[in-house]
Amino acid sequence: MPIEVNGKSLEVDEEGYLANLNEWEPEVATIMAKEDGTELTENHWEVINFLREYYEEYQIAPAVRVLTKAIGKKLGKDKGNSKYLYELFPYGPAKQACKYAGLPKPTGCV
Numbered sequence: 587m588p589i590e591v592n593g594k595s596l597e598v599d600e601e602g603y604l605a606n607l608n609e610w611e612p613e614v615a616t617i618m619a620k621e622d623g624t625e626l627t628e629n630h631w632e633v634i635n636f637l638r639e640y641y642e643e644y645q646i647a648p649a650v651r652v653l654t655k656a657i658g659k660k661l662g663k664d665k666g667n668s669k670y671l672y673e674l675f676p677y678g679p680a681k682q683a684c685k686y687a688g689l690p691k692p693t694g695c696v
Contacts, residue, residue: 589617603685610638610688618686622677629665630674630686636660637687647692650680 588595591613597605602618604610615634619626626634636657641647648656650668658666665671671679680692 589614591617601685601691603691604688607688607690614688615686622682626686627674630683632661632665633657633671633674633679633683634687637683637689641687641689647684647689648680649692650678653680653683653692 588597590596591611594609596609596614599605602621604614615630616626619630624630637647637653640653640656650671654666654668654671656666657671660666668679671683675682684690684692
C-alpha cells in the first residue's frame with residue numbers, strides 16, 4: 587500500500603520499506619514515524635541522517651550491532667549503545683531507523 591508524501595504516491599513493500607530509495611525525502615520519515623505513533627526529535631534525525639550517509643558510503647543498511655558501533659565512533663559512547671537506540675526506535679533501531687531513512691531492510695534483521 588503506497589504512502590502519500592507531498593501529493594505524491596510512493597510505493598512501499600509489504601513491510602513498509604520504500605520501494606525506490608531515490609524517492610526519499612525527510613517528509614517520508616515524518617509520515618512513517620507518525621504511523622508508528624512517534625514524533626521525530628533531533629536525536630532521531632541524527633540517527634536517520636547517519637544511516638543515509640552510511641548507506642551512501644557502503645551501499646548496505648547496517649545490522650544493529652554494526653549500527654551501534656558506528657554511531658558510537660561518530661556520535662559518542664552515550665549514543666552508541668543499544669539502550670539509547672531502542673529508546674528512540676523501540677521496534678528495532680536498525681529496522682525502524684532504516685525504514686524511516688528510506689533504506690532497505692538491514693541484512694540479518696528478521
